[in-house]
Amino acid sequence: MSADLIKPPVEVRFADQLKLLADNDVGKRPQNWKLSPKAVRTFILGGDVDTPQGKVNIPRKFYGNDALVERCIITLAGSRGLMLVGEPGTAKTMLSELLSAACCGVSTNTVQGTAGTTEDMIKYSWNYALLLSKGPCREALVPSPLLIGMKNGIFARFEEITRTPAEIQDSLISVMSDQILNIPELGDEGLVQARRGFNIIGTANTRDKGVNEMSGALKRRFNFETVEPIKDVRLEKEIIVREAEDLAKSGHIDCPIDTDVAELLAITYHELREGKTAEGTIVEKPTAVMSTAEAVSVFYQTISHAWYYGDGRADLGMLTENLMGAVCKENKDDLEKLKAYFRTAVKEKAKKVGGAWKAYSESAALLK
Numbered sequence: 001m002s003a004d005l006i007k008p009p010v011e012v013r014f015a016d017q018l019k020l021l022a023d024n025d026v027g028k029r030p031q032n033w034k035l036s037p038k039a040v041r042t043f044i045l046g047g048d049v050d051t052p053q054g055k056v057n058i059p060r061k062f063y064g065n066d067a068l069v070e071r072c073i074i075t076l077a078g079s080r081g082l083m084l085v086g087e088p089g090t091a092k093t094m095l096s097e098l099l100s101a102a103c104c105g106v107s108t109n110t111v112q113g114t115a116g117t118t119e120d121m122i123k124y125s126w127n128y129a130l131l132l133s134k135g136p137c138r139e140a141l142v143p144s145p146l147l148i149g150m151k152n153g154i155f156a157r158f159e160e161i162t163r164t165p166a167e168i169q170d171s172l173i174s175v176m177s178d179q180i181l182n183i184p185e186l187g188d189e190g191l192v193q194a195r196r197g198f199n200i201i202g203t204a205n206t207r208d209k210g211v212n213e214m215s216g217a218l219k220r221r222f223n224f225e226t227v228e229p230i231k232d233v234r235l236e237k238e239i240i241v242r243e244a245e246d247l248a249k250s251g252h253i254d255c256p257i258d259t260d261v262a263e264l265l266a267i268t269y270h271e272l273r274e275g276k277t278a279e280g281t282i283v284e285k286p287t288a289v290m291s292t293a294e295a296v297s298v299f300y301q302t303i304s305h306a307w308y309y310g311d312g313r314a315d316l317g318m319l320t321e322n323l324m325g326a327v328c329k330e331n332k333d334d335l336e337k338l339k340a341y342f343r344t345a346v347k348e349k350a351k352k353v354g355g356a357w358k359a360y361s362e363s364a365a366l367l368k
Contacts, residue, residue, distance in 0.1 A: 009101070010101035010107045017043060020049060022034060025038075032197030033104070040103055041069065041070060042058050045061075046061070063091075063235055065227075068225055071225060073099070075223040076199050081176055082200070082202070082223055083202045083219075084201070084204075084225055085205075085227070088205045088289045090228065090293075095227065100154075104155050110159060111157070111159065112160065113163040117165070119171045123147055123171065124141055125144065149194075150193070153195030162208045166213070170215055229273060229292070236292055237263045240262045254307070254312075255312050261314045261319065262299060264360055266295065269291075272285060272286055272338075281344055281348070283345055284341075286328075287333070287334055288328070302322055316362075317363040
C-alpha cells in the first residue's frame with residue numbers, strides 16, 4: 001500500500017530498518033521510547049547493526065553535523081523541548097520526522113504553523129453536533145496534536161512556529177512548564193497530564209525572524225539547535241543524486257542519473273550561496289534561498305523533462321531554465337545576478353574544464 005503513496009511517513013518508508021533496530025537494540029532507552037538513543041543515532045546517521053545473522057548496514061538519512069544530531073537526541077531524552085532553526089531547505093523538517101519516527105514510531109502528529117493557526121488546532125476542539133446533543137464530554141472532544149502527544153506519550157511536531165501569531169505560540173508555555181493541559185469544559189475530569197515520552201519538536205526558519213518572534217518565556221522552554229546548509233560540494237552532490245534517484249524510483253522514471261550534471265548543479269548552488277567561486281571570483285548572492293532541497297527539485301525537474309519529452313539524458317538548457325525559475329521566483333533582480341554568474345564563473349569553468357560546463361555556459365542565452 002505504501003507504494004501508492006506519494007510520500008509515505010518515515011515510519012512506513014523505513015519500517016524494516018526500524019524493526020531491525022528494535023529487535024537488536026540492547027541500549028538503554030528513555031521510558032516509552034521505541035529505540036535507545038544509540039539506535040536512534042544509527043537510524044538517522046547510519047551504521048552497522050549486530051544481528052544473529054551478522055552485521056547489517058543502516059544507510060545514512062541525514063547529512064550534516066553528527067554532533068548536532070546527538071545533541072538533539074539527548075535533549076529529547078531529557079524531556080526538554082527541541083527547536084531546530086536555520087535557513088529554509090536545510091532539512092530541519094526531515095530531521096524532525098526522523099527523530100519522531102525513531103523515538104515514538106509516529107512522525108505525523110504535526111501542527112503546521114501559519115498566520116491562521118489557532119489554539120484549537122494545537123490543543124483541542126469540539127464536535128459541535130455532539131456538544132449540542134450531549135454537552136461537554138470526552139466523546140465530543142476532538143484532540144489536536146498537543147493533546148494527542150500528551151495522552152499517548154509521543155512527540156508533537158510544530159512546523160514553522162514563527163509563522164504563528166505570538167499569542168498562539170505562548171499557549172505552549174504552561175504545557176511545557178507543568179506538563180498539564182486543563183480542559184475547563186470537562187470540570188474535574190478535564191485535567192490531562194502528559195505521559196512519559198511526550199515532547200515537542202519545533203522548527204523555525206531564520207528568514208522568518210521578526211515575523212512573529214518567539215517570546216523569551218517560550219524560548220526558555222526549548223533547547224535551540226541551528227541546522228546549517230551543506231558546506232561540502234561533494235556531499236551536496238551525493239544528496240542531490242540520492243534524492244533524485246529516490247524521486248525517480250517513486251515516480252516510475254527510468255532515466256540514468258548523470259552525476260556530472262548533478263556535480264555541476266551542486267557547484268552552482270554552493271558558489272551562489274557562498275558568494276565566491278572555487279577559483280576565488282566574487283559573485284553576487286541571490287536573495288533567493290539557495291538550498292540543497294531546491295537543487296534537488298531543479299535536478300529532478302530536468303530528469304522528468306528528459307523522461308517525458310527527451311531522450312532520457314539530462315539537457316543542460318532545460319537545467320538552466322529550471323535553475324532560473326528557482327532562483328528568480330522571489331526577486332527579479334536575481335536574474336541579473338544569475339546572468340553575471342554565467343558570464344564569469346561558468347564561462348571560466350567552460351574554458352578550463354569543458355565538457356558539461358561548455359554546454360552549460362552556452363545555455364546562458366536562455367536566461368531572459
